[in-house]
Amino acid sequence: MACMISDEMLGTFVPVLVYWAYSGLYVLVGSFDKYRLHSRKEEEAKNSASKGKVVVGVLVQQAFQIAVSLLLFTMAPKAEATTAKPSILVVGLQFAVAMLVLDTWQYFIHRYMHINRFLYRHIHYKHHSLIVPFAYGALYNHPLEGLLLDTVGGAISFLVSGMTPRTAIFFFSFATIKTVDDHCGLWLPGNPLHVLFSNNSAYHDVHHQLYGGKYNFSQPFFVVWDKILGTYMPYSLERRKDGGLEARPAKD
Template sequence: MGTFAPIVVYWIYAGFYHLLPPLDNYRLHTTRDEEKKNLVPFKAVVKGVLLQQLVQAIVALILLTTTSNASGVTVQPSITKQIIQIVIAMFVMDTWQYFVHRYMHQNKFLYRHIHSQHHRLVVPYAIGALYNHPIEGLLLDTVGGAISFLVSGMTARTAVVFFCFAVVKTVDDHCGLWLPGNIFHLFFQNNTAYHDIHHQLQGLKYNYSQPFFPIWDKLLGTYMPFNLVKRAEGGFEAKPAKD
């Protein structure tokens, strides 16, 4: 479950967004922009995501099997303790991903040869949430997830909940839609529009934080606030705002 549940959840949730009608009145970019600006075909994105998930599955199997065997019979902790462990894991993952992500932008070699693959999706969409160079996928997501799991001390069962939630949040951040009532937009300042700013040319050096909170962006001066502006032809546009 800890290995394969997040993968299944990814394709169910991302597939849900993919099967929705155009919803032009809620899009952050027009369908024309998506077709014109993105530099990689949909099939290549799917293959890239599947490759990353294969690596993640192998690492997760090794990690979860090793920790389970080492600990023997594990008593599931209380709900309160599990919530604390999940919060710790969220902070650890945010910290790891912020600094690795930021360095991949600042190092010209790493950006040109590795991280730029993710930014070929100038107009993000849900299925492309995990479209990365394999090395980036390993460093940013797989290693980050492993460190979060180990530092928080959560059991494999708790890890299922945490990683499934992290996957859903990541997919939602890339969905390109500002839907009314979306709980992630209500409870997380780091959301679809926040990350969309990062994919724009003027936001490449800002809004590195992912997937949960904008803490490090705000502390280290890389936070770019935004305004949602209605487009005349329908939908919204996330525009950088003066702080």
């Protein structure tokens, strides 16, 4: 008899597996310099955290993420208690609400971590030690930041949207893909996420540069709060002499 895995367990562990699988694809693509937003030489020179340290840091954050997720699903109503499966329209609405809630939470927490010097120096700087972002460094954060920004933000979006654990499997897997994509440090032609969202790898790369630290706080989906609150920095993609593209502040 086949062993059935609950939606709660899948909602907890599938996004973690998606993170490493999707990051692995970008590691392979990153060997093609023509798609990189920064050269490999620049990555080695500017990033102060080693690749091994990044892997360990991400695994620590994901351990917290798993613990909170299991606790959240334990407290939430069980999927079996629902008399009918939600329609596609309801699921779409739940996705939209969760995206807006997550964006709002992350914008204001993220921005405050830049404004508050103590929080930036002791908490958020760990993420910005990767001046040149790469895919599997997307969740390289201080554990407190990972818990507050990503894990708690995800829990709030889940609860406010009213989605079921089954819907959460797809939403958090999608949010994971989007976060990895934003930090991949690559600009791939025909990337559908770049077509659907203005908040993309180049947009977030600007934020990771020294000149962009006070701009482009929005993540992971929209740029609405940046535009409303005056922290939006437009950019242009220009070819580098050594190959690849570079996101530079747009000229007035």
